[in-house]
Amino acid sequence: MENQRVRITKMLLKESLIKLLYEKSIDKITVRELCESAGINRSTFYKHYGSQFDVYAEIEQDFFTAALEMLTFEKEKGRTGICRFLEFLKERKEEIYVIIVLNADADFVHRIFDMPALRYFAEQNYDDRFTERQNEYMRIYEYNGGFALIREWVASGCVEEPAQIEELLLHLSDYGKG
Numbered sequence: 001m002e003n004q005r006v007r008i009t010k011m012l013l014k015e016s017l018i019k020l021l022y023e024k025s026i027d028k029i030t031v032r033e034l035c036e037s038a039g040i041n042r043s044t045f046y047k048h049y050g051s052q053f054d055v056y057a058e059i060e061q062d063f064f065t066a067a068l069e070m071l072t073f074e075k076e077k078g079r080t081g082i083c084r085f086l087e088f089l090k091e092r093k094e095e096i097y098v099i100i101v102l103n104a105d106a107d108f109v110h111r112i113f114d115m116p117a118l119r120y121f122a123e124q125n126y127d128d129r130f131t132e133r134q135n136e137y138m139r140i141y142e143y144n145g146g147f148a149l150i151r152e153w154v155a156s157g158c159v160e161e162p163a164q165i166e167e168l169l170l171h172l173s174d175y176g177k178g
Contacts, residue, residue: 010048010058012038017055021098026056060108063092063099068115082169086162089150093158101155113143142173 002010016038020029029052035042049055070088071081089096099108127135146169153165 006048009038009040009044010055012040013045013049013055014059014062017052017059018095018098021056021102026052026103056103059095060099063095064111064115067112071115083162083166086150086153086165089154090158090162093154096154100151109143109147112147145172 013034016034017026017029020034020037031042031045031052034052034055035045049058067085067088071085089100127138130138149169149172150165153160
């Protein structure tokens with residue numbers, strides 16, 4: 001268990017990295033620059049992280065941990081969690097913008113949609129008319145299309161309400177069934 005000083009140090013570094021990522025890509029950010037922005041000594045930084053990439057990896061991991069907890073709670077309440085997941089994104093839109101819009105990689109898309117509650121939703125759309133491989137293609141199409149829609153929504157400032165985006169995602173999913 002981390003003590004409060006360590007949690008505060010890590011929080012400052014994560015917040016600073018998020019702010020710096022609005023200005024430039026992670027490979028252009030130095031540890032020195034990150035430490036200066038956070039007001040942290042470099043030796044303190046190296047007690048907790050090896051590089052700025054490690055801080056970013058922890059930001060992503062924090063996102064997945066919180067999202068998984070939230071989706072598990074929603075599933076226990078008997079809901080798919082899609083709308084709540086979108087609300088979760090909107091509540092954290094500054095952090096999510098950095099993760100989803102500025103720095104998302106292909107693996108990230110699959111990690112999001114492979115979370116059990118969202119995977120369950122996708123599996124409900126499997127069609128018996130198609131082979132397992134064809135259904136897998138449709139899942140990949142749905143994941144990437146859904147992610148592109150969510151990414152655009154986040155990039156534009158989450159203007160529409162989460163329920164509207166959920167309705168659109170569900171409609172597009174149903175539309176794909178033909």
